[in-house]
Amino acid sequence: DSGVTQTPKHLITATGQRVTLRCSPRSGDLSVYWYQQSLDQGLQFLIQYYNGEERAKGNILERFSAQQFPDLHSELNLSSLELGDSALYFCASSVGLGGGYNEQFFGPGTRLTVL
Amino acid sequence: GESVGLHLPTLSVQEGDNSIINCAYSNSASDYFIWYKQESGKGPQFIIDIRSNMDKRQGQRVTVLLNKTVKHLSLQIAATQPGDSAVYFCADSDSGGYQKVTFGIGTKLQVIP
Numbered sequence: 001d002s003g004v005t006q007t008p009k010h011l012i013t014a015t016g017q018r019v020t021l022r023c024s025p026r027s028g029d030l031s032v033y034w035y036q037q038s039l040d041q042g043l044q045f046l047i048q049y050y051n052g053e054e055r056a057k058g059n060i061l062e063r064f065s066a067q068q069f070p071d072l073h074s075e076l077n078l079s080s081l082e083l084g085d086s087a088l089y090f091c092a093s094s095v096g097l098g099g100g101y102n103e104q105f106f107g108p109g110t111r112l113t114v115l
Numbered sequence: 116g117e118s119v120g121l122h123l124p125t126l127s128v129q130e131g132d133n134s135i136i137n138c139a140y141s142n143s144a145s146d147y148f149i150w151y152k153q154e155s156g157k158g159p160q161f162i163i164d165i166r167s168n169m170d171k172r173q174g175q176r177v178t179v180l181l182n183k184t185v186k187h188l189s190l191q192i193a194a195t196q197p198g199d200s201a202v203y204f205c206a207d208s209d210s211g212g213y214q215k216v217t218f219g220i221g222t223k224l225q226v227i228p
Binding site for chain 2: 045104
């Protein structure tokens with residue numbers, strides 16, 4: 001158990017809908033990262049927050065947004081969902097700002113299925 | 116219809132043998148490298164890391180080798196066990212203020228009992 005929690009574990013929804021994925025980092029970790037893992041793209045970095053502020057952006061679509069709250073939990077919002085958004089979404093956390101030099105601990109993921 | 120998935124390289128190894136998983140990276144500025152293990156249905160788990168000022172680093176049953184000249188990274192697992200069966204990802208990042216970690220596509224390790 002990495003100490004990172006994600007809810008829900010599974011999510012099934014329809015195209016055009018909006019969903020929110022939730023992540024609670026390990027106690028004491030200030031950075032939260034979101035990743036998308038799909039069958040044809042592998043593990044893709046989406047976005048990083050550090051202590052409530054956005055710090056790095058990867059291959060995140062405009063239909064997707066995220067935020068980190070004062071209690072450090074984070075939410076990833078996915079809107080106007082398409083079939084291709086079906087994937088595993090992982091949250092990871094680390095102590096510091098540096099995604100490289102600080103080990104990232106991954107949550108168990110949320111499996112999103114868009115029908 | 117049939118779904119098209121990512122065709123991961125697969126390495127099949129007999130239990131007890133040593134495994135070597137290779138990875139190439141493209142960013143010359145990368146100065147930090149990590150190996151992750153992902154078991155089925157779980158998130159990636161850190162195994163070992165290495166900084167660019169090192170060529171080799173050893174952990175418990177694992178060794179990472181870094182060849183910066185050819186941008187190549189390898190993970191050696193000694194005395195491979197069934198519990199080592201998983202997908203292994205290499206990842207790299209640079210410390211130039213932007214801490215994005217880039218993951219490779221992964222290699223699936225199958226341990227034959």
